[in-house]
Amino acid sequence: MEDHQIVTLFYHRAEKAIDETAKKYGPLCRRIAQNILENEQDADELVNDTYLRLWNTIPPEQPKSLKAYAATVCKHLALDRYERDHAQKRGGGQLPMALEELAECIPDTASDVTEHLALRDALHSFLDALPPFSRVLFVRRYWYLTPLDALAAEVGMREGALAMLMLRIRKKLKQYLQKEGFDV
Amino acid sequence: MTTKALFQAIDAIDAHYIIEAQEEAVIRTHRRRRNRRTAAVCACFAVLLVGALTLPGLLHPARVDGDGQQQMADINYGFYLNGLDYQPFGAGDYARYPVLSSMQYSIQYSITREQRNELIKRMAGEIVGTVPADENFGPGTVYRVAAYPDYDSIRIMYRDGNYEFYVSDGNSLYHYFAETGDRSSGNAFAFHGLPESILTVQTELIDGEALGEENTRELFAILSDREDVEYAVWAARVVALWAQTYGTDEVRLNERGEGLSYDATDRDVYERLMQLTKPQTIWIATDRGFDELLICYYPQFSMFTFCNVMYELQPDEVTAINTLLDLE
Numbered sequence: 001m002e003d004h005q006i007v008t009l010f011y012h013r014a015e016k017a018i019d020e021t022a023k024k025y026g027p028l029c030r031r032i033a034q035n036i037l038e039n040e041q042d043a044d045e046l047v048n049d050t051y052l053r054l055w056n057t058i059p060p061e062q063p064k065s066l067k068a069y070a071a072t073v074c075k076h077l078a079l080d081r082y083e084r085d086h087a088q089k090r091g092g093g094q095l096p097m098a099l100e101e102l103a104e105c106i107p108d109t110a111s112d113v114t115e116h117l118a119l120r121d122a123l124h125s126f127l128d129a130l131p132p133f134s135r136v137l138f139v140r141r142y143w144y145l146t147p148l149d150a151l152a153a154e155v156g157m158r159e160g161a162l163a164m165l166m167l168r169i170r171k172k173l174k175q176y177l178q179k180e181g182f183d184v
Numbered sequence: 185m186t187t188k189a190l191f192q193a194i195d196a197i198d199a200h201y202i203i204e205a206q207e208e209a210v211i212r213t214h215r216r217r218r219n220r221r222t223a224a225v226c227a228c229f230a231v232l233l234v235g236a237l238t239l240p241g242l243l244h245p246a247r248v249d250g251d252g253q254q255q256m257a258d259i260n261y262g263f264y265l266n267g268l269d270y271q272p273f274g275a276g277d278y279a280r281y282p283v284l285s286s287m288q289y290s291i292q293y294s295i296t297r298e299q300r301n302e303l304i305k306r307m308a309g310e311i312v313g314t315v316p317a318d319e320n321f322g323p324g325t326v327y328r329v330a331a332y333p334d335y336d337s338i339r340i341m342y343r344d345g346n347y348e349f350y351v352s353d354g355n356s357l358y359h360y361f362a363e364t365g366d367r368s369s370g371n372a373f374a375f376h377g378l379p380e381s382i383l384t385v386q387t388e389l390i391d392g393e394a395l396g397e398e399n400t401r402e403l404f405a406i407l408s409d410r411e412d413v414e415y416a417v418w419a420a421r422v423v424a425l426w427a428q429t430y431g432t433d434e435v436r437l438n439e440r441g442e443g444l445s446y447d448a449t450d451r452d453v454y455e456r457l458m459q460l461t462k463p464q465t466i467w468i469a470t471d472r473g474f475d476e477l478l479i480c481y482y483p484q485f486s487m488f489t490f491c492n493v494m495y496e497l498q499p500d501e502v503t504a505i506n507t508l509l510d511l512e
Contacts (some may be wrong), residue, residue: 005478011458028206059454067206068199075195103187120194129202131211132245139205142194150200155211169319 003066010058017058018051025067029074035094035145036078038085046081050074075143094145101166102142105174119182134160134169141166212271262350263315263341265326267375270339270350270461297346304347308340309333315341326350343388369495370408376477379404381470387509394467399508403466406504407479410495418494421485422461429460460484464511483511 001020009017029050033043053073063069082095127135137155140146148166152159204210204232253288262271309330314466317323324343332338339350361367385395385403395403419437422444426435434453463480470477481488483506486497497505505511 001478008463008480012462059458065199068202071202072199075281079195099187099191102190105190116189116193116196119189120196123197124201125195132204135201136205136207136210139197139201142191143197143202146206179469 003063006066007058007063010173013124018055021051021066021070022056025070026069029070031146032071032144033078035147036082043078046078047074049077050102055079071131071144072156075145094147096141098145103169104170105177119177122177122180122182125180126173129176130169130172134165137162137166138169209271215268263324263326264337265315266336267312268336270341270352273349273351296362299344301347304340304349305342307331308342310349312339367412367493368408369412369490369493372490372493373404373408376470377427378468378470378477379380379386384467385468385469386467387464395508403505403508405488406497406501406508407495410497411489412493413496414442417495417496418482419443421487422457425460425484426457428455463489464509466509479506481509 001022006017006020006024011019026047029047030043033046033050034040036045037043050070054070057073060071079095099174102160127138130138133155138153140151140154141148148163149159152162155162157165191226252369262269264270307330309328311325311327313326315324315326322344324341327340327342328341329335329338329349339351339352340347341350361371364371382400385400387395419442423435423437427433434450435444435449435457437443443458446457461484463482466479466481468477468479477491479488479490483502486499486502488495488497
């Protein structure tokens with residue numbers, strides 16, 4: 001079923017909307033939740049929370065891409081739960097590892113976060129300049145938080161080769177951010 | 185800037201990057217180019233060994249990508265058959281079909297080509313078609329996958345001495361439109377084999393009664409042979425009906441005159457608009473293995489949509505359809 005058809009079901013408050021969303025995007029949401037949280041039970045609960053959030057927000061939301069909307073909602077719910085559960089400690093899930101890798105691009109020095117939109121726009125330019133394959137790798141690793149070994153299997157590469165490629169992409173990002181005047 | 189700030193900025197990237205990252209086509213293209221590059225290198229060594237041909241004569245014209253890497257010219261490794269575009273399996277495709285997942289390990293554990301051919305050959309079902317030869321490849325024979333007899337989305341092809349899995353991302357109605365130059369409703373129905381391929385037609389969103397066979401044929405007779413119209417036609421009729429119903433311009437055409445403009449934060453306007461534009465949904469299940477098809481019928485606008493294409497109806501046709509669907 002097309003996304004707009006499922007969104008129409010949400011508009012008309014038909015419960016079939018949830019069934020169709022689960023059929024089409026359930027596996028994607030589960031993967032995102034599992035990448036961030038520690039165990040499968042939490043991930044399953046979170047996916048159900050995602051469906052509830054979609055039900056409560058569509059309408060009035062009119063997502064052009066239900067896929068992106070569901071993935072974003074799921075990821076934010078997962079990150080909220082992760083921060084709640086790990087307020088006092090680190091460990092578990094892909095989030096700490098991804099943050100460590102990104103810290104190579106910039107030192108984790110204390111600074112005011114005042115450049116969010118500018119940084120996002122710069123990221124868009126950086127992503128646009130990447131070859132499609134590298135761009136997909138970057139987003140799958142740092143947006144979807146896909147583990148490196150799983151990502152290597154998905155794209156048919158050896159893990160070591162993928163790690164080298166990701167390192168080169170991160171170096172490019174660092175150079176780009178420096179060139180754009182960001183404090184790195 | 186902190187690491188967290190960078191992470192939050194990545195989190196806020198536009199939706200199209202998030203969607204693109206899930207598209208296997210990019211991965212498949214990269215794998216084809218990498219394999220072609222590898223094959224070209226092997227061929228070069230073979231040339232050096234036999235000393236028969238020059239290097240430039242072997243390599244396809246190269247392009248330079250953003251990384252400064254030379255890439256080979258694109259070769260279409262896929263094929264088009266019975267309305268579907270098929271491309272070679274990517275790494276992620278094996279996971280979607282559990283019976284085939286074991287084949288993925290054959291890549292990693294390096295069984296011989298002959299062993300792989302034998303394994304895949306055993307999984308082939310009935311022949312469903314042939315693919316003609318082109319400048320790069322010989323003719324191919326296409327089989328169903330025996331373990332998934334009802335799935336049109338996967339196939340096995342035997343070509344140039346090798347068996348391989350192929351996958352389609354979905355029906356290619358738009359490819360069919362482009363090929364035939366005909367976006368009429370009749371052509372769209374023909375692509376899906378309607379009405380002959382119909383199993384059931386239902387007019388309620390939740391467990392409604394099925395439309396009888398005779399009424400189904402009559403319905404499709406009315407809906408066929410419609411030429412597609414632009415979305416702007418629908419938008420104009422929505423605006424006109426809103427003005428007629430509520431006497432306000434809270435819903436109007438946008439600046440380009442091709443869509444609607446209204447205050448999306450006004451819940452009342454939004455709910456009234458949704459009610460005004462609510463379609464009568466017609467669900468169609470077919471024997472073609474596709475998902476359920478959907479016709480959104482808008483009697484209030486004398487229009488209907490099928491597969492995201494919009495069509496107009498005449499007033500007497502609307503009356504006839506309403507009778508068939510038992511609508512007031």
